[in-house]
Amino acid sequence: MSESSHSMSQVSVIGLGSMGAGIARALVDSGCRVTVWNRSREKVDALVDYGATGCEVPAEALEANDHVIVCLTDYSVWRRLIEEHGLASRFADTCIIQLTTGTIEEVQEHASMVEGHGGRIADGAVMCFPSQLGTDDASLLVSGAPAVLEDCDRLLRRLDANWTDLGEDIRKPAILSRALIAGMVTSLVGLVNGVAICRAGGVPLDVFVKLNERGNSIIPAEKTRLAEAIRDGLTEETEASIKAWGEGHQALLAVAATLGTNLVLQDAVQEVCQQGHRMGISEHDLSALVDVFDAGSG
Ligand SMILES: NC(=O)c1ccc[n+]([C@@H]2O[C@H](COP(=O)([O-])OP(=O)(O)OC[C@H]3O[C@@H](n4cnc5c(N)ncnc54)[C@H](OP(=O)(O)O)[C@@H]3O)[C@@H](O)[C@H]2O)c1
Incomplete structure (x- = not known):
């Protein structure tokens, strides 16, 4: 590695919300000398008690170290801090490791701005809970120039x-993290919807919890199979077609309608299956629904 062990052991963290504080703590735990800034002073004080050095203003955190991790609510908060505190003039020769969740446009605009002021940029997405950082369950996706x-x-x-290097295209962490979230959020929202259906139908939630766990045991393997089928162009052959899944879902819609639960999620899934039907892929594997979602197909 080109970096000396001296400078690599020092870093600043701007933003000490749940994730920023988790990052700062994991770095302190790993033996790093960590300098922190946060808008609310009590979070700085908590990190100082943990072993970090606190700053009064964000400019101090930028001055303190060559590597600065930023983790705030969103990019607009960071943009405002840059403007209000005149931070851009301090980016020269600094490496900003941006771990705030952002859109493709925000990530690109931010990278240009940092580089335009002589700074270096690594943009990342955190795909784990704060408490998992520094453990085997941590997951960090990062892009940037190879030297950075x-x-x-x-x-x-x-x-x-084992952080994931997504290469030079600075947009990749934003894209991949959101793509992974797509699967997580819909399945978790679906689970909550299932609980509401049980509640409305008088099924004890303990029974739901037990059987949900068993039913879900097939899901990890099925997720991999679907993604691999799309990657390998094998979306036609199946033992459970879009039509079969759609019919099962139609029955779910009817049950939910009878029980009077909100149908917003079922209606959306039904529409996806119907679009597949209109595209003539009803008999294909569920993975063929990628045709419905592909860019420009809507
Ligand atoms: N938490 C997670 O599990 C998780 C997981 C993956 C990714 N992330 C990402 O990590 C980022 C931070 O999330 P978080 O959970 O840490 O959020 P959070 O707990 O709500 O913390 C937000 C941070 O932004 C600061 N902030 C908000 N408005 C501000 C303003 N106007 N001026 C200055 N500072 C301001 C807050 O300062 P104050 O303390 O003063 O309010 C705090 O440091 C987000 O982009 C999120 O998507 C979080």
């Missing part, structure tokens, strides 16, 4: 020993 990523490697490994 090489420079950040030892620091990133303190948070996630």
Whole structure:
């Protein structure tokens, strides 16, 4: 690695919400000298008690170290801080490791701005809970120029020993993290919807919890199978077609309607299946629904 062990052991963290504080703590735990700034002073004080050095203003955090991790609510908060505190003039020769969740446009605009002021940029997405950082369950996706990523490697490994290098295209963490969230959020919202249906139908939730766990045991393997079928162009052959899933879902819609639960989720899934039907792929595997979602198909 090109970075000296001296400079790699020091880093600033701007933003000490749940995730920023988790990042700062994991870095302190790993033996890093960590400088922190946060709008609310009590969170700085808590980190100082934990072993970090506190700053009064964000500019101090930028001055303190060559590597600065930013983790705030969103990019607009960071943009406002840059403007209000004149931070851009301090980006020269600094590596900003941006771990705030952002849109493709925000990520690109931010990278140009940092580089335009002589700074270096690594943009990342955290795909785990704060308490998982620094453990085997950590998951960090990061993009940046090869030299920047090489420079950040030892620091990133303190948070996630197996962080994912997504290469030079700065948009990739925003894209991949949201793509992964798509599967998580719909299945978790679906689960909550299922609980509401049980509640409305008088089924004890303990029974739901037990059987849900059993039913879900097939899901990880099925998720992998679907993604691989799409990757390999094998979306036609199936033992459970879009039509079969759609009919099962139609029955769910009818049950939910009878029980009077909100149908907004079922209506959306039904529409996806119907679009597949209109495209003539009803007899294909569920993975063929990728045709419904592909860019420009809507
Ligand atoms: N929490 C998670 O499990 C998780 C997981 C993956 C990714 N993330 C991402 O991590 C990022 C931070 O999330 P979080 O959970 O840490 O959020 P959070 O707990 O709500 O913390 C938000 C942070 O932004 C600061 N902030 C908000 N408005 C501000 C303003 N106007 N001026 C200055 N600072 C301001 C807050 O400062 P104050 O303390 O002063 O309010 C705090 O440091 C987000 O982009 C999120 O998507 C979070």
